[in-house]
Amino acid sequence: MNRIHSLKNARVKLVHQLQTRPRARREERKLVLEGVRLINDALDAKQRPHFVFYLPERTPKNLIERLDAQGVDVLAVTDEVMRHMSDTQQPQGVLGVFDIPLPRIPKNASQILILDAIRDPGNMGTMLRTAAAANVDVVVLAPACVDPYNPKVLRSGMGAHFRLPILEASWEEIANYCQDVHIYLADGVGDVDYWAVDWRDAWALIIGSEAHGAGDEAR
Template sequence: MITSSQNPRIQQVRKLIAQKKERDESGCYVLEGVRLIEEAMKKKEHCRLLLYTDPLSPRAEALVRSFVDQGVDTEEIAAQLMKTISDTESPQGVLAVMEMTKPVIPDKLDFIIIVDAIRDPGNLGTMIRTAAAAAADILILTPGCADPYAPKVLRSAMGTHFMIPMVQMDWGEIAAKMKTIPDLQVLASIMDGGKSCWDYDLCKPTALIIGSEANGISRTAQDISDGKIFIPMPGNIESLNAAMAAGILIFEVVRQRIKKD
């Protein structure tokens, strides 16, 4: 059992939780909690290390046993130590160091979500979850976005990281990729102006660019777009939360395509 906070494994986990640089350099990230780890294993994600502490729920015990049976490096740590390294208020007693996997980009891209400098971890995680629920083909993260493997993003996404390909691209790469997709319309979401989301034909191959509530869409995003799209709001408010706006636009695409079918 690990009891010391100076243990090299504990120190590595602390760095992975706290530092994007450590995650990028090691190619690893940390998942906490039974549900997130279960979702990762369903998708055959590779676990380098599982740390656990007693007492565990029956579900967590079963998870630990399955890791032991698979030959995964598994180690018990002191309960108080788990509390000090956990990024959650109520640790579930299991924590996994996972390897990042290279996303497999589908050959055919018909429904693309581009998130433009979304810095809030909760918003980004919710957008990942929404894009996965809508069966979008890919989620593209631009420079300035929160780290998709930061703990708060992982928790907000609720295990959907493993259900949709995610790639990080700069705007030059995005523009070049968009040009290779036949008949694609690239639509930048804005507060007003352009056309209503109800007036666009979203059954066509579509890329939606979603910006932050505070800053909106960047100039670069507007430059590569073919048109601007907005959500009609009869109420007297200036804007919607970015994740909520993304959900409305994403599921307007879904609605139109289901209706057409």
């Protein structure tokens, strides 16, 4: 079996850029998913990768067959090339390049999560995963949030990126979008108890940064 062994291969270089440079992800409108579970989640959501790199000895045969059936370019690489492209110290042995999902902006959304200046990728991914599990209609990212397509966010999100719309917006845009819902802000010294809110009503919930809480514009 022939394997790609050059770090100068054009596709290898593209993956490395997408893994390490937010600007490259935005310009290319592409992201990298690592691991069998994330790739299968994306395939289940009808997302088709542009191509997939893999280590034959570490990748399940049924995943390769699934990709082959869709006509996806599936390319074997050496351990060195996989380590170069991977965002983790222990690569999972398979990664694919997908388009960043185009957000489907829901009309009349009644459950809106707004994240303000969330900087930790793991926290961002956890919030997205929780929002997807809770059937939130849309997640809106205010300015100064970490890139939602950061590799660590994607891992922590565990497929949430393909199960709910994620929008990035200014505070002016957020205010216009949330005109018809009750807006709540999570605050340790707030005067409304969580349990006192009727969450059956249309709402938007703002959660602020880990270190400083919600910013002035959110208030």
